[in-house]
Amino acid sequence: MRAATAEASRRKPPAVRRDWVSKTLAGTLLGLSLALAPSGLYSEFNAAMPLPVRGQLMMWMVPPIWLGTLSGVYFFGSGLRAWLWLGGANAVAYGALLALRLSA
Amino acid sequence: MRADFVRIYKSVHTWTGILSGMALFIAFYTGALTVFKEPITRWATAPVQARLVPLEAAQPLILKALAADPQVARGFAVHLEDAEHVIARMEWEVRDPQADDHDETGTRHYGAVLDAKGEVRVQELQPSPLAGFIDVLHRVVGLPADSDPNRWFMGVVAALYTLALVSGVVVLLPSLVKDFFALRVGKNLKRMWLDAHNVVGILSLPFHLVMALTAVVFAYHDQIYDLQDRFLHRGGWGQAFPRPQGEPASVPARDPSAMLTPAQLVQAARAAAPGFEPTLLQYQQVTGPRAVVRVWGKDAAAVSPRAMGGFAAFDPYSGKLLSTDYLPGRQDTPNLFISSFFALHMASFGGAEVLWMYFLLGMAGAWLFYSGNLLWIETRRRRAARKDPALPPQRLDARLMGAATVGVCLGCVCGTSLTIAGGKWLHGAPGDMLAWHQALYYAMFFGCIAWAFWRGAAQAAVHLLWAASLLTLAIPLTTLLAWLAPGTGMWAHASPGTLGVDAVALAGALCFAWMARATARRMASGPQDSVWSGRRAPERLSGSVSLAQRSESR
Numbered sequence: 001m002r003a004a005t006a007e008a009s010r011r012k013p014p015a016v017r018r019d020w021v022s023k024t025l026a027g028t029l030l031g032l033s034l035a036l037a038p039s040g041l042y043s044e045f046n047a048a049m050p051l052p053v054r055g056q057l058m059m060w061m062v063p064p065i066w067l068g069t070l071s072g073v074y075f076f077g078s079g080l081r082a083w084l085w086l087g088g089a090n091a092v093a094y095g096a097l098l099a100l101r102l103s104a
Numbered sequence: 105m106r107a108d109f110v111r112i113y114k115s116v117h118t119w120t121g122i123l124s125g126m127a128l129f130i131a132f133y134t135g136a137l138t139v140f141k142e143p144i145t146r147w148a149t150a151p152v153q154a155r156l157v158p159l160e161a162a163q164p165l166i167l168k169a170l171a172a173d174p175q176v177a178r179g180f181a182v183h184l185e186d187a188e189h190v191i192a193r194m195e196w197e198v199r200d201p202q203a204d205d206h207d208e209t210g211t212r213h214y215g216a217v218l219d220a221k222g223e224v225r226v227q228e229l230q231p232s233p234l235a236g237f238i239d240v241l242h243r244v245v246g247l248p249a250d251s252d253p254n255r256w257f258m259g260v261v262a263a264l265y266t267l268a269l270v271s272g273v274v275v276l277l278p279s280l281v282k283d284f285f286a287l288r289v290g291k292n293l294k295r296m297w298l299d300a301h302n303v304v305g306i307l308s309l310p311f312h313l314v315m316a317l318t319a320v321v322f323a324y325h326d327q328i329y330d331l332q333d334r335f336l337h338r339g340g341w342g343q344a345f346p347r348p349q350g351e352p353a354s355v356p357a358r359d360p361s362a363m364l365t366p367a368q369l370v371q372a373a374r375a376a377a378p379g380f381e382p383t384l385l386q387y388q389q390v391t392g393p394r395a396v397v398r399v400w401g402k403d404a405a406a407v408s409p410r411a412m413g414g415f416a417a418f419d420p421y422s423g424k425l426l427s428t429d430y431l432p433g434r435q436d437t438p439n440l441f442i443s444s445f446f447a448l449h450m451a452s453f454g455g456a457e458v459l460w461m462y463f464l465l466g467m468a469g470a471w472l473f474y475s476g477n478l479l480w481i482e483t484r485r486r487r488a489a490r491k492d493p494a495l496p497p498q499r500l501d502a503r504l505m506g507a508a509t510v511g512v513c514l515g516c517v518c519g520t521s522l523t524i525a526g527g528k529w530l531h532g533a534p535g536d537m538l539a540w541h542q543a544l545y546y547a548m549f550f551g552c553i554a555w556a557f558w559r560g561a562a563q564a565a566v567h568l569l570w571a572a573s574l575l576t577l578a579i580p581l582t583t584l585l586a587w588l589a590p591g592t593g594m595w596a597h598a599s600p601g602t603l604g605v606d607a608v609a610l611a612g613a614l615c616f617a618w619m620a621r622a623t624a625r626r627m628a629s630g631p632q633d634s635v636w637s638g639r640r641a642p643e644r645l646s647g648s649v650s651l652a653q654r655s656e657s658r
Binding site for chain 1: 106108109112116263266316317320324325328329332336340341344429439441442445
């Protein structure tokens, strides 16, 4: 019995660190920058659409992506992980945007 | 889902809910009322003394007004309807140059009328500011003016709200099927309130997500546009919207008498979109090279981009259809998408049924936030020990939250009812009507909060619910009085829309009375070990141990 529980506690995932401030900052700041990138990508892929309309759609897509990211940030195991993963996601998104722009 | 995540997201939900709940109550309650902004405006508008210039005489009226004051050519409107809120056939406004984009409080309204000799007379109009004020309370969560900083505050509330919605779903998800369909009515009050909170929350989740996200957009769209312009458009955004500047003197002014008449423009609009019912003509820069008239109107079968509907843009001289970007039923797909975001917030689709649905969803939403705070309080209840008759003193934070919730929420209800009724009573009073409406609302609002903190949540809830009932009853009673005694200077409109305002107020008054009785019953015979019990004498909120001990031994 004791052996089983010892094994079970070894297999249990590490507790989620609360890190409220760190995670919230990551979600707020990196979430916003992360939300702007898809709007840029959308603009590149829809350059033929008139700017007044395209620009509005670009603006509307920012809050859902931003707040969706912020809402999910508390699933990360720690604040550090949140910063690393979101930082990485930002790098990928802006890398794609830059690549598109340079190749256009 | 791991229990740890549920615990974490329960914290997120609790904190974001507690911080934003009362502000959201105000936004939802006044939002539900704003669905009926036009009927409320009509209810609160005094009958016009002079008869409205008939629509057939609108064109001569326009020409004479423009001759009298050429500045009016920059922008003016012609009403096509004959309804209580139309106080001049032709009107225009002069905005306060210092005011924020959405802040209407400094705007002055002018109208053109024809006197007995057929001469044009320009007069300053005093349209009822009541519904606009309720809309401001809605837009900036109870703050007095729709300014940019106030919107940014509202944006924070809306962002917290979004977090509260997502976290609420995360918390509920593991037990969704088991708990969702179980509305356990019974002795365990907290279980019942929690089940009800969950059911209302999940059922209206799409509505709430739309409201939260659109509100964030309304708060921060300019800032997002700025960021996108700087980093993505590289300055191109500003050029996309040419602002109508004052035209250079070298361009000869066009002769407005060559414009199509309102009747012709209406016909052109109806031809452009069958099913579109024009209500208003908005003329812009009519003596300039880029003259345009927007024929505003509604189409219940289509999506409208704004609360007041959509428009077809015409050249007023040639009748050429310039743009259908905002024309319900004729928009291209991207514009339709954008319009639908607005329409889902403003209920500008589907007609009267959707308006009533939004009204009910708005009220249910207000209840959702109220019940959330109540659950928070209930979780922190100190229960009496089984064998020990002495009542434990309730936690200070629970007592404060109870008083605040009761005061703020019922203060908003009482304040809006008072200021609505005041729309008739204060007609003709000296001074600025908007200032009167604000004074009535805020005096009642803060008075209710003060009362709730002084008397405690339990007693104040009963008092304020009765006050809400009486103040809301005052609305139809005022109309009745005006009908019976027109000498009072008040009026009683009899159109379905305005009578609807009185009818809904009557129904509301009855609801508040019922709630007052239920709350009084709870106070008298409900569990006494609670902030909602009436047993203890009004406590001073210093929370010191000696006071608590003294009240315990009473």
